[in-house]
Amino acid sequence: MDKFRIIGSVPPKPLRGKIRISGSKNATLPLMTAALLTDQSIKFTNCPRLVDVFTLETLLNHHGVESFFDGNTMTLTASRIKDHCAPYELVRKMRASFLVLGPLLAREGKASVSLPGGCAIGSRPVDLHLMGFEKMGVTIDIDQGYINATAPEGGLHGAEIAFPTVSVGATENLLMAATLAKGTTKLVNAACEPEITDLARCLIKMGAKIEGVGTSILTIEGVEKLSGAIHPIIADRIETGSYAVAAAITGGEIELTNTSLDLLPTFKESLEATGTTLTPTKGGFIAKAPSGKIQPVDITTAPYPGYPTDLQAQFMALMTLAEGTSTITETIFENRFMHVPELNRMGANISTSGRTATIKGVDFLKGAEVMATDLRAPISLIMAGLTAEGETTLSRIYHLDRGYEDIENKIRGVGGNIERYKNGEAQNRERETETA
Numbered sequence: 001m002d003k004f005r006i007i008g009s010v011p012p013k014p015l016r017g018k019i020r021i022s023g024s025k026n027a028t029l030p031l032m033t034a035a036l037l038t039d040q041s042i043k044f045t046n047c048p049r050l051v052d053v054f055t056l057e058t059l060l061n062h063h064g065v066e067s068f069f070d071g072n073t074m075t076l077t078a079s080r081i082k083d084h085c086a087p088y089e090l091v092r093k094m095r096a097s098f099l100v101l102g103p104l105l106a107r108e109g110k111a112s113v114s115l116p117g118g119c120a121i122g123s124r125p126v127d128l129h130l131m132g133f134e135k136m137g138v139t140i141d142i143d144q145g146y147i148n149a150t151a152p153e154g155g156l157h158g159a160e161i162a163f164p165t166v167s168v169g170a171t172e173n174l175l176m177a178a179t180l181a182k183g184t185t186k187l188v189n190a191a192c193e194p195e196i197t198d199l200a201r202c203l204i205k206m207g208a209k210i211e212g213v214g215t216s217i218l219t220i221e222g223v224e225k226l227s228g229a230i231h232p233i234i235a236d237r238i239e240t241g242s243y244a245v246a247a248a249i250t251g252g253e254i255e256l257t258n259t260s261l262d263l264l265p266t267f268k269e270s271l272e273a274t275g276t277t278l279t280p281t282k283g284g285f286i287a288k289a290p291s292g293k294i295q296p297v298d299i300t301t302a303p304y305p306g307y308p309t310d311l312q313a314q315f316m317a318l319m320t321l322a323e324g325t326s327t328i329t330e331t332i333f334e335n336r337f338m339h340v341p342e343l344n345r346m347g348a349n350i351s352t353s354g355r356t357a358t359i360k361g362v363d364f365l366k367g368a369e370v371m372a373t374d375l376r377a378p379i380s381l382i383m384a385g386l387t388a389e390g391e392t393t394l395s396r397i398y399h400l401d402r403g404y405e406d407i408e409n410k411i412r413g414v415g416g417n418i419e420r421y422k423n424g425e426a427q428n429r430e431r432e433t434e435t436a
């Protein structure tokens, strides 16, 4: 099983140079499932080559979708659906697989999808998805861990669906289903993450009628048929934010290209408050570390445009070296502080109480053996490792391969001392829970 060895120093070697940001993983996954809505080809450019993307490709192939990957361009064609069941073996690897439900119901009137189950960062139910489908007339039967869903005679019908809490996945699933439903669907308190806007834009290219894109109220007028499209996938804002933090924590200066600060409004404010300078460029921005000590900043995660939960661990790594005390409150997931004990193993001073972590800045961190615990958090351990005295070994890095394209080469390209190696240690990847 692969591991990363990171060699750090105190003071850290500043990371300097350029990093090209990849296409967004969280935009790619729902976009791929949207290919099920039409029998014509959809071509995605700027598509990241990630384990999660390949996992979903396998599931779509199972449903009958033909796929073709050429560099960072992926073409999907669902001429016909040959299997309506998304099996546990594929869904449990990645919960975004659940997004096949809406498109299959819309196009075929039926689907059987394994319940994703819990995961390391929380229980993550799918009740909001199901509540919405039921409002569109779907009959749902849960049997043997599978959701067997059947649309009414004549297909899905439009409905007004008000979400009691904001859910990215439920908004995406119902948005896709509504494009082919009869009549009008209104999604109220919808998530408005940039990845949803990207999905809506692609659906509109395919012929969908959607109003309110980018807001929390989406109104969708169902159409008879959708067609093919060519769609460039937006930049990965989580990868963007992660490398901006990498510049800040190492005292460096990194130009991030193929991205935009506009994707990260609250993160931008928070990072600037630490003393980091963020300067827009033509195709991205430059992140420059504070000239003095890193300033402590409190953050609270929230749905977009609030501070993203997927950038919480990275900010915590930065705060471990701040001049003073800061707090991080996690409001989206109930168990998203698994990186805290790992950072503390490196000499950080972090305590948690309920959903809030209190971070007392320390002068320096020390290398240690640490473990990746979920998909997004472990990059914070790499950053900590780059600033720590000595060597850090990070295990279970398959989590990182799910979400960060070409991670070690990007970090090495700006001067980070990180190396992937195999040591034959027995680790059972199959047993791991999946996250995010």
Ligand code: UD1
Residues within 6 Å of the ligand: 025, 026, 027, 029, 095, 096, 122, 123, 124, 125, 126, 127, 128, 129, 130, 165, 166, 167, 168, 169, 170, 191, 309, 310, 332, 333, 334, 436
């Ligand atoms: C997506 C992202 C993930 C990100 C998260 C929040 C993808 C592939 N993943 O996950 O990286 O961390 O948004 O920004 O895009 N919930 C319910 N019932 C439901 C659905 C959700 O209670 O039916 C709860 C969840 O348990 C969680 C909260 O709502 O506490 C937000 O979840 P949601 O926005 O749905 O996240 P995902 O779409 O799973």
